[in-house]
Amino acid sequence: MNRKIVVTLLVIVCFCFQCTLFKALSMAYITPNLLIVVTSSFGFMRGKKEGLIIGFFCGFLIDIFYGDVLGFYALIYMYIGYVNGFFNKLFYDEDIKLPIVLITISDLIYGLIIYVFLFLLRSRFDFGYYFVHIILPEVVYTVVVTIVLYRIIRAINRKLESHEKRSASKFV
Amino acid sequence: MKRKARFSLPSKYLLLIVTFFCVAMIFITFTTDLATGPFKVISGYVFIPIQNGINYIGTSLTGKAEQLQNLQDLMDKNIKLQAMVDELTIENSALQQDKYELARLRELYKLDETYPSYNKVAARIIGKDPGNWFSTFTIDKGSNEGFKVDNNVIAGSGLVGIITEVGPNWSTVRAIIDDSSNVSAMILSTSDRCIITGDLKLMSQGMIQFSQLNDQDNLVNVGDKVVTSNISDKYLQGILIGYISEKTTDANNLTSSGYVTPVVDFEHLQEVLVITDLKE
Numbered sequence: 267m268n269r270k271i272v273v274t275l276l277v278i279v280c281f282c283f284q285c286t287l288f289k290a291l292s293m294a295y296i297t298p299n300l301l302i303v304v305t306s307s308f309g310f311m312r313g314k315k316e317g318l319i320i321g322f323f324c325g326f327l328i329d330i331f332y333g334d335v336l337g338f339y340a341l342i343y344m345y346i347g348y349v350n351g352f353f354n355k356l357f358y359d360e361d362i363k364l365p366i367v368l369i370t371i372s373d374l375i376y377g378l379i380i381y382v383f384l385f386l387l388r389s390r391f392d393f394g395y396y397f398v399h400i401i402l403p404e405v406v407y408t409v410v411v412t413i414v415l416y417r418i419i420r421a422i423n424r425k426l427e428s429h430e431k432r433s434a435s436k437f438v
Numbered sequence: 439m440k441r442k443a444r445f446s447l448p449s450k451y452l453l454l455i456v457t458f459f460c461v462a463m464i465f466i467t468f469t470t471d472l473a474t475g476p477f478k479v480i481s482g483y484v485f486i487p488i489q490n491g492i493n494y495i496g497t498s499l500t501g502k503a504e505q506l507q508n509l510q511d512l513m514d515k516n517i518k519l520q521a522m523v524d525e526l527t528i529e530n531s532a533l534q535q536d537k538y539e540l541a542r543l544r545e546l547y548k549l550d551e552t553y554p555s556y557n558k559v560a561a562r563i564i565g566k567d568p569g570n571w572f573s574t575f576t577i578d579k580g581s582n583e584g585f586k587v588d589n590n591v592i593a594g595s596g597l598v599g600i601i602t603e604v605g606p607n608w609s610t611v612r613a614i615i616d617d618s619s620n621v622s623a624m625i626l627s628t629s630d631r632c633i634i635t636g637d638l639k640l641m642s643q644g645m646i647q648f649s650q651l652n653d654q655d656n657l658v659n660v661g662d663k664v665v666t667s668n669i670s671d672k673y674l675q676g677i678l679i680g681y682i683s684e685k686t687t688d689a690n691n692l693t694s695s696g697y698v699t700p701v702v703d704f705e706h707l708q709e710v711l712v713i714t715d716l717k718e
Contacts (some may be wrong), residue, residue: 337463
């Protein structure tokens with residue numbers, strides 16, 4: 267129960283910051299993708315199911331406010347969260363290399379999916395331009411933000427996990 | 439040890455169910471306008487206050503910093519502007535004479551006023567599209583103020599975009615520089631019609647594209663004003679979009695295309711005016 271409230275708050279704060287603060291801090295019209303960081307980190311920290319659910323809600327928020335159709339972004343984020351869940355077995359708490367690699371790949375794939383579905387299908391064929399000017403800068407900026415944001419998410423997750431352990435041990 | 443017998447769904451089934459749900463939602467919302475209402479209301483009351491708050495803090499901080507920076511700048515500008523005021527006063531009086539003449543002539547011809555005064559409501563921009571691909575933004579007023587989908591949005595004297603979604607206390611605006619935006623426009627001097635298309639590639643240069651301009655006599659020049667056209671079914675007629683900055687003849691030798699510099703500074707946009715009249 268506790269976890270649900272904390273994670274919901276985290277998603278809301280990240281969404282609002284991405285729409286306001288980071289838009290103001292954007293460099294060359296590029297903003298980092300905080301929601302990918304949240305989705306993907308909970309995916310590999312907590313497993314497929316939690317990644318899936320958090321991804322779904324992150325995407326759904328974008329759909330409600332900015333999407334043309336409801337469910338498109340939700341679908342993308344959900345699968346990213348789910349696939350990240352497969353790396354739960356490789357993940358151990360102290361390592362920062364795996365999270366960075368996974369978040370980089372997630373954001374790259376996210377960019378490619380958006381390009382294919384929302385640009386390529388409207389006959390915008392200049393992939394090179396979009397890759398160099400939109401997708402790559404977003405990945406770089408997201409990784410920079412990840413270095414800070416991931417630590418915060420990890421700290422929150424540790425707190426929650428120790429809290430859950432304590433309340434579980436009361437029943438033993 | 440007590441264990442709660444809780445039913446837990448394996449994640450692959452959950453994935454399958456939610457995927458079906460999403461695909462169904464995509465189809466439903468693509469074909470109809472159902473099912474989005476409650477989401478818009480709930481999310482509006484959760485997110486809009488937070489974004490309003492962040493924006494309030496942000497603008498007040500940057501405002502303070504800019505105030506100090508710009509003092510010298512403003513003093514220089516003031517001198518320049520004073521000279522401009524003198525110049526414009528002369529021009530204005532000449533124009534006013536023309537205006538009276540025009541009014542008389544209109545009365546003679548019993549013409550309706552071409553540009554009726556529309557009802558406008560000011561709104562503040564509180565959030566932008568979280569991705570980097572499109573340029574849509576949220577404003578802090580919605581259907582409570584009488585906004586409707588397809589209301590035109592202007593800032594200063596130029597066209598900003600059109601409302602695409604409306605909640606009770608928020609609405610989403612698609613800017614004309616957005617990659618998926620198309621506006622039917624015309625050249626003011628010759629009344630030739632063209633299509634104005636936003637383009638992500640041109641966004642960083644602050645330009646938009648125009649195409650399908652039928653100008654065989656080559657009467658349209660760089661610097662001509664581009665306004666919304668009379669045949670558009672969503673945009674009100676005669677709102678200024680920008681000035682032509684480059685024009686080339688297409689390969690078919692019939693039409694021309696090129697670039698338009700919009701009058702609105704989309705990068706530093708903070709407040710907009712929403713025209714609450716719809717084009718009939």
